[in-house]
Amino acid sequence: MLDGQRPLDEAAAPAAAPRDRAFARLIALTVLRRMGQLDRLIAGALPRGLPRGRAPVGHLLRLGLAQGLFLGTPLHAVVATTLALADETGGGRIKGLIDATLRRLAAEGPAQLAAQDAARLNTPAWLWQRWVAHWGAPAARAIAEAHLGEPPLDLTLNPAADGAALNHADWAARLDAAMLPTGGLRRGAGGAVEALAGYEAGTWWVQDAAAALPARLLAAAPGTRVVELCAAPGGKTAQLAAAGADVIAVDRAAPRLETLQANLDRLSLAAALVEADAAVWRPPAPVSAVLLDAPCSATGTIRRHPDIARLKRTGDLAALAEVQRRLLANAAAMLAPGGRLVWCTCSLEPEEGEATSRTAADTLPLLPDPVRADELPGLAEAITPEGWVRTLPSQWADRGGLDGFHIARFRKIN
Numbered sequence: 001m002l003d004g005q006r007p008l009d010e011a012a013a014p015a016a017a018p019r020d021r022a023f024a025r026l027i028a029l030t031v032l033r034r035m036g037q038l039d040r041l042i043a044g045a046l047p048r049g050l051p052r053g054r055a056p057v058g059h060l061l062r063l064g065l066a067q068g069l070f071l072g073t074p075l076h077a078v079v080a081t082t083l084a085l086a087d088e089t090g091g092g093r094i095k096g097l098i099d100a101t102l103r104r105l106a107a108e109g110p111a112q113l114a115a116q117d118a119a120r121l122n123t124p125a126w127l128w129q130r131w132v133a134h135w136g137a138p139a140a141r142a143i144a145e146a147h148l149g150e151p152p153l154d155l156t157l158n159p160a161a162d163g164a165a166l167n168h169a170d171w172a173a174r175l176d177a178a179m180l181p182t183g184g185l186r187r188g189a190g191g192a193v194e195a196l197a198g199y200e201a202g203t204w205w206v207q208d209a210a211a212a213l214p215a216r217l218l219a220a221a222p223g224t225r226v227v228e229l230c231a232a233p234g235g236k237t238a239q240l241a242a243a244g245a246d247v248i249a250v251d252r253a254a255p256r257l258e259t260l261q262a263n264l265d266r267l268s269l270a271a272a273l274v275e276a277d278a279a280v281w282r283p284p285a286p287v288s289a290v291l292l293d294a295p296c297s298a299t300g301t302i303r304r305h306p307d308i309a310r311l312k313r314t315g316d317l318a319a320l321a322e323v324q325r326r327l328l329a330n331a332a333a334m335l336a337p338g339g340r341l342v343w344c345t346c347s348l349e350p351e352e353g354e355a356t357s358r359t360a361a362d363t364l365p366l367l368p369d370p371v372r373a374d375e376l377p378g379l380a381e382a383i384t385p386e387g388w389v390r391t392l393p394s395q396w397a398d399r400g401g402l403d404g405f406h407i408a409r410f411r412k413i414n
């Protein structure tokens, strides 16, 4: 994944059994979350560097150490599986070195880890510097700390399920979840979502609490025609459809639209799906509500997808910001006068959020429509002086954090 610069979800090979697959994924996620710390330990144990050759010694040591030092796997199992993997990947001749390094760091690693600055070491320098510059040093550290652990599982209940009988408190109890002030449910991390009560019946879908805010802030009345741009895989489409809106969901990726349709089917919800470039597509007639969830660097979701911290580059941001500007301009153009637009990105980078919203307010026929505290119960801290929403992974720290989003709401000028 790292060598091929591919996202973890794409690179992960299907393993034999679901349990093995889940553990393999957990190991990979732990390596990604703790890579700076692991590499510092490895560099200390091998001061002359990694041996040259075919075998991916660095990756083998990272995988073994992640299990031994962070996942509680016994040393004998760590050594046995890592040496077997060394054999499979052409490292038969350096098994002695791998064995000795794993055993030495199993003994010395815990004390070294305790002395490390985990938040700083595990955050790529360019991201750390940007977050300090934009959000301040204490917030940057709190964000990086929020990235170290497994995030909770957030669920949005389907108001269309169970008819009028859907009861949040009952479902919270059934799912062993807490009720969030913004409306969703939150469970501890871990476990297969397909095995949870209500999955088959479509009683809920997985959606981070921050990702559930944009559709909520659009507040489309039942029967309203809503265009949703960049809709797949459909968390926000489901919210809009469940609220009774007549949704046209646009995305340019056909396979992702198929996933969106499958998600809607499980939830017994409906929307009209359109495969098109949202920067140029227009509905047959202007509409009164548009939701745009623009493609972005997704640095706000690093706690769920730690591979993003290793795959993205600072140079990606300008091109993404330009795409976002084009999408916003088209979104504004398809709105009827007085119509409402909510747009968002799951990025911690202001170029993909606050700066773009400011440009939109200055250059497009859009007036900011500030979000009020009563619309975000329990989350007033996320409302900015401009009336936009800025969530950070460090917010709701006592509840388990939030994905990082910028959300802005506008009205089309008559």
Ligand SMILES: C[S@@+](CC[C@H](N)C(=O)[O-])C[C@H]1O[C@@H](n2cnc3c(N)ncnc32)[C@H](O)[C@@H]1O
Pocket: 229, 230, 231, 232, 233, 234, 235, 236, 237, 250, 251, 252, 253, 256, 276, 277, 278, 279, 293, 294, 295, 296
């Ligand atoms: C952040 S994801 C959307 C997540 C989705 N709104 C949800 O809540 O589940 C961005 C989506 O934008 C789509 N996309 C990117 N560029 C696009 C474009 N120019 N036109 C239409 N869709 C685009 C991608 O295929 C991807 O599905």
